[in-house]
Amino acid sequence: MKIEYAIIIKNKTRLEALIERFNTKAQAQFYIESSGGDFQEYVAEHEKFYQSFLEVQTKLSKVIKNKVIEKEFVPSYIFSEKNLIIVIGQDGLVANVAKYSKNIPIIAINPDEERYDGTLLPFNVKNFLNGITSVINESFNSKKMRFAEAVLNDGQKLLAVNDLFIGMSSHSSARYKIVLNGKEEMHSSSGIIVSTKTGSTGWLSSIFNMAFGILGSKKLKYPSLNDDDLYFAVREPFKSIRTQTEICGGTIKSGNTLIVESLMPNNGFIFSDGIEQDFLQFNSGATAEIRLSEEMAVLVIN
Known part of the structure; x- marks a missing residue:
């Protein structure tokens, strides 16, 4: 079966969740800092994620067509055998996606190796194309998750x-x-x-x-x-x-x-x-x- 589309799945960053809660970045910053928290850690984590995300999208677009789906829409999305699933985020996101993957190969990318353990994230932004190529050529190694x-x-x-x-x-x-x-x-x-x-x-x-x-x-x-x-x-x-x-x-x-x-x-x-x-x-x-x-x-x- 020829792979026609890559589906990139991501989740909101903690900063995005805060802005969603408090309506603006400034209000989110005021809340965190007035509670004694380090707002810049949220910002740095967010910026690192999107730096990695952009790099993945740029490299991937030269190899295969792709589209992005937010985590919240995964349960209602119908994956096809012609899809390749790419997860970029924390380990928990891989687990959330796997239940709906229908045996379609999942390539999981760690966007921030200084923050995330990556137990279920075998790839990073530098080497993930190796996984893409191996799946397209039907010569990939895999781990079965029961x-x-x-x-x-x-x-x-x-x-x-x-x-x-x-x-x-x-x-x-x-x-x-x-x-x-x-x-x-x-x-x-x-x-x-x-x-x-x-x-x-x-x-x-x-x-x-x-x-x-x-x-x-x-x-x-x-x-x-x-x-x-x-x-x-x-x-x-x-x-x-x-x-x-x-x-x-x-x-x-x-x-x-x-x-x-x-x-x-x-x-x-x-x-x-x-x-x-x-x-x-x-x-x-x-x-x-x-x-x-x-x-x-x-x-x-x-």
Whole structure:
């Protein structure tokens, strides 16, 4: 299939979000500086991003036709097999886009290597054309990113590249029944994080960092995940007469399923990859099966 169009996907910078909130740059600057913040850091980050963005667009336009889509429109955009997806931004943007990519190769570019870790950003503005050429010539190397999925008993499904969160949409305790390998418990907790290997350096790692800080780094180690495993952790489980704390973390092997039954009359939900707008309602009567999905995304690597 001949690639006809490159779709460049970007997100608003923090400065743009501030100006959107406060209407003008001057008002945004006044708010940040009056609170003791460093407004110039927002400006520098914004300028660096657009310097990189312009360089990517200029180089790309000499190779293939392209158009730009903002992150907010990605869920409603219909990608074609004739497209090539280019993501320029932070790691989280790659995860947000991957769920809608339909196995179309993704070239992810780190626009600011001094600010962004780039775990999911194999390319930079200097070498990304190598990835473009390899995809056009159908000779590219890639990393398959397996999704986690939550499937409700009414058939609704939600995918996640990094992680799923199952809990309450407020700070109230989540109440649910959890079942793994035939063992079940009643829980009251701050919710459950389910992570893929791709996402294990993100939210899941913060849970381990917290535990390291409390117990000391010599007592714990990060879990070793395979590409075909998921790992789950229960946040702040509460033990009481009616609730237990034995099933608080572990591996969900390929082919296995974690079952969670909601006991929350309202405000229960499941969201993916840190985006609360991308969610399923999860109230009393709903049961979710959490497992590794057969679907995956294709991330081009250098």
